[in-house]
Amino acid sequence: MKKVILSLVVVILAITTSYGQSETTESFGVRGNCGMCKGTIEKAAMSIDGVSSAVWDSENKKIELSFDASKTDLKAIHNAIATSGYDTNLVKANDKSYNGLHGCCQYDREMKLSNVKATIK
Template sequence: MKNLKVTTGIILVAFLALSAMSCKNETKKENDTIIAEVAQNLTTISFGVRGNCGMCKKNIEKAANAVDGVTNAVWDVEKKKIDVIYNNTKTNEMAIHNAVAMSGYDTEKVSGNTEAYNGLPGCCQYDHEMEMNQMK
């Protein structure tokens, strides 16, 4: 009788362990599927944005990152170029251009908002003829 209880206990523990492993594998498969779907919807773009300094960098990146669906935006001060990663099911390239322009900065496709530009600090008031998206 004692051996039957021990054997039953061992079988129960083994069953629970196998069940837990099975659930873990199913969860991993579900997570892998979700990650693949999200990665499939990510788009990377680069475009020119006029600006001068570190404060411009902060403002430009803040404007781009505020767009719902943008996961990362980095502006290169020297190249006058922003690299953006976004979820294409939540936003599009023009929405990002428009957001940056509304903060006062010209992009390759949209002129900066004049009122916002005039409100920028003097160091951020760039030359409107400046080259953008330079390949240095």
């Protein structure tokens, strides 16, 4: 009985350890203006399977997110945010998506973004 319990503990620890290794935390710049932008940007990031948290800071124009690198990558997240109408460090939203934003959300497309480095591997 002790061997069975010990075996179960080892298996649970192995699963927990392997899960934790694929969780990645990243941040990058995203243009936007207001609370409505915040909701749309975060919702777009969270729509990607594997993203567990996304918080956009309207002051710094930066999103911080955590995701499972075995399920998604930064390119997919950047693309989802751009599709919702918001430019990121690496992907510019198309004009149709940008023009579809509410008036208060139509940000200055030339605004400087956070100095956070963003790279797509």
